[in-house]
Amino acid sequence: MAKEKFEIPSLEDALDTPPVRKGASGHLKIHPAPPQMMEKLGFPPALVEGWQKKAVDKLGELKEKYKSLKMFMEVCVKCGSCADKCHYFLGTGDPNNMPVGRQELMRKVYRKNFTAGGALFGGFARAGDMDEAALKDWTTYFYQCSQCRRCSVFCPFGIDTAEITMAAREIMDSVGAGHKYSLEVIAKVHDVGNNLGIPKPALSSTLEFLEEDVKEATGADVKFPVDAEGAEVLMITPSADFFSSPHVDSLVGYAKVFHAAGISWTFSSYASEFANFGMFIGNYAQMKKIAERIATVARDLGVKRIIVGECGHAWRVAYGFWDTLVGPFDTLEVKRPVHVCEFTNDLIKRGALKFDKTANDGFTVTYHDSCNVARASRMGESPEGQFDIPREVLKAACNKYVEMPDSVNREKTFCCGGGGGLLTDELMELRVKGAAPKTAALKRMMDEKGVNMMAMICAICKAQFTKVLPYYDIPMEVVGGVHQLVSNAIILGDK
Template sequence: MAKADFELPNIENGVRVPAIKPGAMAHVKYHPASEAHLSKTGFPANRVDNWKEVALAKMNELMGKYKSLQLFLDVCVKCGACADKCHYFLGTGDPNNMPVARQELMRKVYRKNFTVGGALFGGLARAEDLTEEVLQEWMTYFHQCSQCRRCSVFCPFGIDTAEISMAAREIMDSIGAGQKYTLEIIAKVHDTGNNLGIPKNALIGTLEFLEEDVKEATGVDVKFPLDQKGAEVMLIVPSADFFSSPHVDSLVGYAKVFHAAGISYTFSSHASEFANFGMFIGSYDNTKKIATRIADAGRDLGVKRIVVGECGHAYRVAYSFWNTLAGPFDFLDKNYPVPTHICEFTEELIRRNALTLDKSANDEFTVTYHDSCNVARGSRMGTEPGGQFEIPRNILKAVCNKYVEMDPESNREKTFCCGGGGGLLSDELLEVRVKGAAPKAAALKEVMDNQGVNTMAMICAICKAQFTKVLPYYDIPMEAVAGVHQLVSNAIQLGGK
């Protein structure tokens, strides 16, 4: 069990709504971005001198560009329906982690500078100027929001705190006060095509290694092709799949599915990253640039379809935003959705009986499924609303004999985020991450204790990295974390050996 130098929430019998503890998480600060990363991503390299004026001007600009921001700053009635819905509030008790209070950090500045009441009545209207102190609150608490959208489900008006935290980050970046973790990664993807900064020759080496490794294990020549012009499919995966465990096991799973289906595919060295951290910082330009890179790669390779791997926020960007940002994708075959999620791809093959699956290969696992927040509330799979819940489950039920559901109050549309999304997957934010994972850990623990679950499958690179790191704090082994296509990989029969 990993040891924490802070107090852990109790997850036995579910996570209770805590009493508020003002300032409980005020001490957590992110590492500031360097000059190089800020410049590379299009922001001032250092805090600008007249930062307050610049920030307010940016806020005004964003309110004119985003209906969501303008409306959400006005219409909250502070009913508090969202107050106990955020995993960071449930895990920390810090009242600024209640979605409504997090929004208030921006709303109080809005009132002071953009409303009559705030200008006239000041403190009585809870209006406040954007002081250094308020900016510090922004830096802290807008980086304790994983933009998971859970609050928006329960809000009478659909107010999505993610929209506010994205705007806040865009404002902070625009005055040169950005976060290192996200901006360093965005700078890398602009430079090298992926978040890890894997150069092309290393990517080639990695893919060759995987071909040998799979050949050794199965006796079958499963290909991991790179930059193969004229392939049917371009497969875009989070670069963590080329690096981490258990991520790589799903990568092997995708490759096996393509092999078994007999459909040619290729990775791209130009766009070797599915993740798009531009969304986390609310930067339209950076999000667009990263998305466009992928569209360009597909066009250059002359593929007919784009299939995307297991990555939650990236699937939201791809599903909801790609068409706007980098479309129209008229060079692709119109018979397939753009993009096609690997789960849609695999499930369709399963329904057609095109895959030979041996469920007993997963008999050592009793599996449950974690709905990743961005997939659950920011995308769809298939043609029916809610397909994003059913399709991955259909796959799991086809490849495992023992499948168990977690409490639907913590999953599906109401799923709790892993606690590491939204650009929070950074070590200096570990305390936030561990505490924010408590509600999901509690739901998992419940099915582990009562139904013998030992594996939680998921389709998100951040979830995988976050859970392997933080579940041990709750006495849950990191081996419990698996990718959906990792289990597909175990069960799929390739006819070799």
């Protein structure tokens, strides 16, 4: 890999506030979505005539549809509390990557068009037109936000840059300027049922392979059913679990848990994707359409509950949005999606699972809170269940578990650097730099506590860290899933 194309941040000071470096990541470009892809998703194929006005009109429309957007445009006092909380700012020093800096790219246009002050005293209020320069900034910096919400934790008004980024992308899509990565993925979900585009025969053969593989390794007949009618549980997981490593190791973990608990379950080939990139592009209709597949299958298969796998943003969508988007799930006995960590933890608490923890004794494990799980959802009944439950599962399966420092943990966790629709090769420089803060924390844990396994419950985090850690001379094997460790240690009964 051409590692020398850009400077790798030093991990020594990656958690410190850098000096402002104007334009430091202004050169990064996204791949535009090709015309046929734009049209497929109902967007104009290319930048439309009069896009300047149309973009402003769209902003005007969205501000009346989203309280968040309207308020976040208007109530910021620019106190600067958020300024050094974004991993991309820490990694690049670019002032447009300060959350408030990024927000200002939209506020400039907002003020000019929707406030008296901006219309009357443009420069004084920093108001500006939607023009070529503004669009260039938008297509650059609204694709340097992973919608992780860390900034909003430090905002006195809870201003969430994710809401602004989503709106910006929706506006850009609506005038014909889209990002290839997310739109290509969404198109594949509509065509095939999952982000990767795995057709049913491939899915079936992959699952058969895993059955044989697990049989070889354990001697147990752990099943990986697909489209099984009459199953109690519909399992929805990110399609990366069917493809990538270490993702698949967690998938094996889910299957072993079902096996050990003796619960009938199935994947669906029609709804073979948990991820919902509709959120990343801020498009309500797409988000709904993607979620619809799952609701449809849940009804058709007649399952009693939906359990979902290790995916961060999708858990946000499932936990917080599914019911609004495509609910109510009246045919289910458990009307709300259950996170696989909740499921496994309940079984552990009830004594239904047994572990041989020594199987994980080769690992000193720490846990990486994924942003959407940490700051946009919950698990279980307690308000901090999203932090505690995965940790409880880990501690049940591993003897050696250590915590990351508070400043990068739980709701203060740093994004992996690849979330929010940025997990694409053309943004590798940004991804490497944005990963620096969390990687610095990990490196310290490795050096001081002997950590050699960072467990997580997000497909994007897993893919991102396995790609970027080698830039920091950290082996990708350090990255794993929570259910991967469950898989290692679980004792398979004869149920």
